[in-house]
Amino acid sequence: MGLFSNTLTLLGKELRTEFRSRELLTTTVVFILVVLILFSFAINPTSEESRDFGPGLLWLAILFAGSLMLQPCFLREQANDTLSSLRLAVSDPFAIFLAKLMANTLFLLVTEILMLPLFAAFYNIPILPQLHYLLLVLFLGSLGVSVAGTALSAISAQARMRELLLPLLLLPILTPVLVVSATVSVSLLDREPVVQWKGMAFLAVFDLVFLTALWIFGEYLLEE
Amino acid sequence: MGKRILLGAVAILLLLAAGYGAFYVAPEERTMGLIYRIFYFHVASAWAGMDAFFVCFLCNLLYVWKRAPKYDWLAVSSAEVGLVLTTVVLITGPIWAHPVWGIWWTWDARLTSTFVLWLLYVSYLLLRTLVEEPDRRALLSSLFGIFAFLDVPLVFGAIRWWRTQHPSPVIMGGPGSGLEPTMKKVLFFFVLAMHVFAAFLIVERYILEKMKNEVDLLQREAEAL
Numbered sequence: 001m002g003l004f005s006n007t008l009t010l011l012g013k014e015l016r017t018e019f020r021s022r023e024l025l026t027t028t029v030v031f032i033l034v035v036l037i038l039f040s041f042a043i044n045p046t047s048e049e050s051r052d053f054g055p056g057l058l059w060l061a062i063l064f065a066g067s068l069m070l071q072p073c074f075l076r077e078q079a080n081d082t083l084s085s086l087r088l089a090v091s092d093p094f095a096i097f098l099a100k101l102m103a104n105t106l107f108l109l110v111t112e113i114l115m116l117p118l119f120a121a122f123y124n125i126p127i128l129p130q131l132h133y134l135l136l137v138l139f140l141g142s143l144g145v146s147v148a149g150t151a152l153s154a155i156s157a158q159a160r161m162r163e164l165l166l167p168l169l170l171l172p173i174l175t176p177v178l179v180v181s182a183t184v185s186v187s188l189l190d191r192e193p194v195v196q197w198k199g200m201a202f203l204a205v206f207d208l209v210f211l212t213a214l215w216i217f218g219e220y221l222l223e224e
Numbered sequence: 225m226g227k228r229i230l231l232g233a234v235a236i237l238l239l240l241a242a243g244y245g246a247f248y249v250a251p252e253e254r255t256m257g258l259i260y261r262i263f264y265f266h267v268a269s270a271w272a273g274m275d276a277f278f279v280c281f282l283c284n285l286l287y288v289w290k291r292a293p294k295y296d297w298l299a300v301s302s303a304e305v306g307l308v309l310t311t312v313v314l315i316t317g318p319i320w321a322h323p324v325w326g327i328w329w330t331w332d333a334r335l336t337s338t339f340v341l342w343l344l345y346v347s348y349l350l351l352r353t354l355v356e357e358p359d360r361r362a363l364l365s366s367l368f369g370i371f372a373f374l375d376v377p378l379v380f381g382a383i384r385w386w387r388t389q390h391p392s393p394v395i396m397g398g399p400g401s402g403l404e405p406t407m408k409k410v411l412f413f414f415v416l417a418m419h420v421f422a423a424f425l426i427v428e429r430y431i432l433e434k435m436k437n438e439v440d441l442l443q444r445e446a447e448a449l
Contacts, residue, residue: 155364159354172343173375176382206378217367
């Protein structure tokens with residue numbers, strides 16, 4: 001079996017596992033909601049300030065949520081040592097990463113799409129006119145979070161204090177994603193919206209760099 | 225042993241000479257006055273710190289490839305020395321910025337990326353403390369070190385989207401930049417001295433790490449008996 005069909009099979013497995021329990025999606029949705037409400041309590045923004053700060057807060061919430069959501073990604077393979085079976089089953093370990101990061105991107109996107117209407121309502125920001133561009137930023141940013149996060153969750157799963165360790169490893173690495181996606185989102189949701197293609201391209205470059213690194217070094221991450 | 229003492233002595237003498245140069249040989253700067261002299265210490269530490277992180281990155285790659293523990297020892301030694309030097313940069317910077325810019329800190333590209341770089345290597349060293357088994361620790365931290373180093377240009381590129389307040393490059397900068405010749409000589413001498421000093425610290429730390437591993441090995445053998 002090739003990389004492609006392996007990945008698809010494994011992706012099916014990831015999605016089945018999640019949609020049987022739905023625990024990851026429900027907890028992440030609630031988590032983002034709580035964070036967004038707390039942010040609003042903490043800074044009490046006027047409607048002008050919401051436009052400036054809102055998108056950044058949304059991205060911060062996504063990053064925090066991502067760093068929590070990516071925890072079980074490799075951890076749950078440890079319970080019954082299913083990771084060894086996975087490694088035996090596929091010819092290229094990159095398929096395992098690819099399937100996991102695709103599943104994680106999908107979960108993050110689903111949560112974000114569920115959150116967007118609430119975000120728009122709470123922070124009083126109209127999102128509909130620029131929705132397609134906003135979805136593109138959300139996709140590129142979430143892909144970055146998932147690619148880097150999947151790699152690092154394979155590292156943190158093998159260490160002590162792993163729940164605390166993953167955010168510590170992941171969040172500094174994700175600084176570029178936060179900076180650029182927040183900037184791009186702010187200018188998209190501005191009164192005079194601007195699409196920053198340079199920012200979109202930068203996010204794509206980030207995704208590609210980490211995808212390539214994962215492709216080259218992924219197999220070492222899963223070494224027994 | 226003799227060589228180590230010699231290296232240490234040379235490093236300290238060079239640093240003392242560089243300090244003398246920065247305070248007494250280099251001419252006074254026209255607008256900033258005395259405070260500008262911290263620039264020699266600041267730039268030299270930054271330069272040596274970056275190079276130490278680069279050594280760490282090379283050792284990370286070599287470890288993943290060759291799996292010899294010595295690369296891991298060298299990687300952790302240079303990461304620690306790099307972190308200390310970067311801390312010096314982050315402390316001397318605000319000391320200079322406060323009288324010159326009027327503020328301690330600004331979220332400018334180079335300041336912020338240095339700070340993120342510092343954070344990344346703090347995470348690297350933290351990760352090392354949380355994995356018991358030496359081979360696993362070496363492999364996992366090497367892989368994280370590689371990811372972190374790949375991230376550095378991205379961090380810098382991303383933060384440049386904001387306006388930058390740090391003085392534009394003086395060395396190897398565009399036309400209109402540049403240093404007075406004596407200042408340049410003093411700066412390069414300081415950079416050299418700091419590199420020798422960093423090399424000395426890395427060698428000492430490497431020997432310590434090697435001994436620590438030997439002690440660990442002996443302890444495990446003793447427990448097995």
